[in-house]
Amino acid sequence: MLSLLSARRNKVGHGFPVKPIWAEAVVIGIIVAAILGFVAILNAYEIPSRVLARDFAARGMEVPEGYTAAYGIPYSVLLLIAVAVVMTVIARKTRLGRYIFATGGNPDAAELSGINTRLLTVKVFSIMGILVGISAVVASARLTNHSNDIGTLDELRVIAAAVIGGTALSGGIGTIYGAILGALIMQSLQSGMAMVGVDAPLQNMVVGTVLVAAVLIDIIYRRRVGGK
Amino acid sequence: METRTDPRANGAKPLVELKDIRIAFGGVQAVDGVSLDLYPGEVVGLLGHNGAGKSTLIKILSGAYKADSGEIRIEGEKATINSPRDARRYNIETIYQTLALADNLDAASNLFLGREIVTKLGFVDDAKQEAETRKIMARLNPNFRKLSEPVSALSGGQRQSVAIARAVYFNARILIMDEPTAALGVHETAMVADLIKELKAQGLGIFLISHDTREMMDLCDRVSVMKNGQLVGTERVEDVTEDDILSMIIMGKNPKRDAA
Numbered sequence: 001m002l003s004l005l006s007a008r009r010n011k012v013g014h015g016f017p018v019k020p021i022w023a024e025a026v027v028i029g030i031i032v033a034a035i036l037g038f039v040a041i042l043n044a045y046e047i048p049s050r051v052l053a054r055d056f057a058a059r060g061m062e063v064p065e066g067y068t069a070a071y072g073i074p075y076s077v078l079l080l081i082a083v084a085v086v087m088t089v090i091a092r093k094t095r096l097g098r099y100i101f102a103t104g105g106n107p108d109a110a111e112l113s114g115i116n117t118r119l120l121t122v123k124v125f126s127i128m129g130i131l132v133g134i135s136a137v138v139a140s141a142r143l144t145n146h147s148n149d150i151g152t153l154d155e156l157r158v159i160a161a162a163v164i165g166g167t168a169l170s171g172g173i174g175t176i177y178g179a180i181l182g183a184l185i186m187q188s189l190q191s192g193m194a195m196v197g198v199d200a201p202l203q204n205m206v207v208g209t210v211l212v213a214a215v216l217i218d219i220i221y222r223r224r225v226g227g228k
Numbered sequence: 229m230e231t232r233t234d235p236r237a238n239g240a241k242p243l244v245e246l247k248d249i250r251i252a253f254g255g256v257q258a259v260d261g262v263s264l265d266l267y268p269g270e271v272v273g274l275l276g277h278n279g280a281g282k283s284t285l286i287k288i289l290s291g292a293y294k295a296d297s298g299e300i301r302i303e304g305e306k307a308t309i310n311s312p313r314d315a316r317r318y319n320i321e322t323i324y325q326t327l328a329l330a331d332n333l334d335a336a337s338n339l340f341l342g343r344e345i346v347t348k349l350g351f352v353d354d355a356k357q358e359a360e361t362r363k364i365m366a367r368l369n370p371n372f373r374k375l376s377e378p379v380s381a382l383s384g385g386q387r388q389s390v391a392i393a394r395a396v397y398f399n400a401r402i403l404i405m406d407e408p409t410a411a412l413g414v415h416e417t418a419m420v421a422d423l424i425k426e427l428k429a430q431g432l433g434i435f436l437i438s439h440d441t442r443e444m445m446d447l448c449d450r451v452s453v454m455k456n457g458q459l460v461g462t463e464r465v466e467d468v469t470e471d472d473i474l475s476m477i478i479m480g481k482n483p484k485r486d487a488a
């Protein structure tokens with residue numbers, strides 16, 4: 001919201017056309033409502049009283065009269081939001097992000113524009129390393145403990161998620177929130193299959209098929225719209 | 229017709245000296261011992277058949293290629309240009325024949341690529357960049373409106389305008405233009421010609437590549453002709469006719485010179 005306001009001030013400062021104040025206010029209102037609604041829904045799931053009783057018993061205490069607790073927002077979701085915000089800012093607002101997009105779009109042009117594309121590649125890989133580190137911490141925290149092969153083949157699902165979310169495999173196009181939406185779709189698919197009892201090998205096959213289909217559609221679609 | 233003063237007459241130092249530059253790609257000797265110089269306030273035209281090595285030669289000056297041998301001197305000092313970043317450090321700006329634009333970014337992002345305007349917090353100041361782009365484009369291509377669309381959505385001439393804008397915006401001292409008007413309309417070409425004259429008056433040195441000999445006669449002080457990677461010759465435009473230049477390009481020799 002603050003960024004929305006500051007963007008507006010900036011535009012006015014340079015004499016660009018801007019949306020009327022009321023439209024901006026409606027947008028801000030919708031965003032605020034969405035955030036509050038999201039928190040309210042997650043807080044509406046209450047921890048069952050038996051679970052509470054067990055927790056308190058473990059600490060040697062009685063459950064106070066009329067005490068309830070909500071699940072609230074899991075840390076991993078908060079972490080996701082934080083990472084998404086930080087990465088979006090990096091991608092859209094920093095020179096590094098601009099260079100990454102430029103190099104993805106046309107590496108030769110980026111190099112000729114004075115961007116050190118080789119150093120940039122190293123930077124991109126280290127960002128990826130950091131993000132993989134964070135996801136690994138979350139993944140192993142959820143499972144309390146796990147052997148060191150956790151996350152095997154997750155890269156395929158990640159690629160599928162990114163492509164479904166609108167990232168071009170040829171490079172230079174894509175958004176963070178798109179990738180998150182893609183991940184939600186992939187995970188819904190996976191969880192859904194697990195719920196209806198699809199066998200694990202079959203699940204992998206479905207994920208692979210989705211990946212191939214997503215890439216195929218990506219290529220065909222971009223050819224249609226005249227991209228490369 | 230304007231009077232042309234030879235910048236070399238008043239003892240000025242050359243801005244750029246290319247000495248015996250050579251580069252080969254595999255078996256092809258693309259540039260074969262070419263020497264050129266460029267003085268402040270001068271436009272040197274580079275002519276030659278397709279594949280003569282013009283683009284390759286100027287790409288060596290702009291840092292895109294590294295010469296196999298030869299020497300580059302800038303204002304008399306030996307210059308080491310190993311990358312486009314080095315060339316920018318010497319205030320060399322280039323309009324590439326291929327334009328070298330990132331198709332997925334908009335005009336403003338392309339114009340400032342590698343040299344973004346940042347806010348106090350270190351973020352890219354998109355609004356300011358767009359305003360500056362608007363200003364410079366008004367001088368090059370007044371009909372240009374598509375500022376916030378990716379340049380892949382622009383016409384060939386519009387893309388060329390973006391590339392020209394990028395080269396002239398950042399106070400270059402040495403400007404390299406590789407067929408800058410190839411895709412431009414009549415009016416836009418005239419505007420670029422005016423711009424070249426204006427930049428020349430400001431004391432920039434300009435290498436101009438074009439296949440349009442008439443345009444070259446009009447804009448350049450001297451023209452150099454290349455053929456098969458070798459320099460055929462460099463002539464002051466007052467000393468030659470268009471036909472002389474054509475025969476230098478096609479036959480690789482200057483009839484007048486040979487007759488004398």
Ligand SMILES: Nc1ncnc2c1ncn2[C@@H]1O[C@H](COP(=O)(O)OP(=O)(O)OP(=O)(O)O)[C@@H](O)[C@H]1O
Nearest residue numbers: 253256258276277278279280281282283284285325
């Ligand atoms: N990157 C490269 N790899 C291999 N060969 C190349 C490369 N760049 C240029 N060449 C070769 O070098 C020679 C000179 O090419 P160059 O692009 O300099 O020609 P040019 O004079 O600019 O021609 P045009 O008028 O068509 O632009 C050509 O024979 C070309 O095939």
Ligand SMILES: [Mg+2]
Nearest residue numbers: 282283325406
């Ligand atoms: Mg060329």
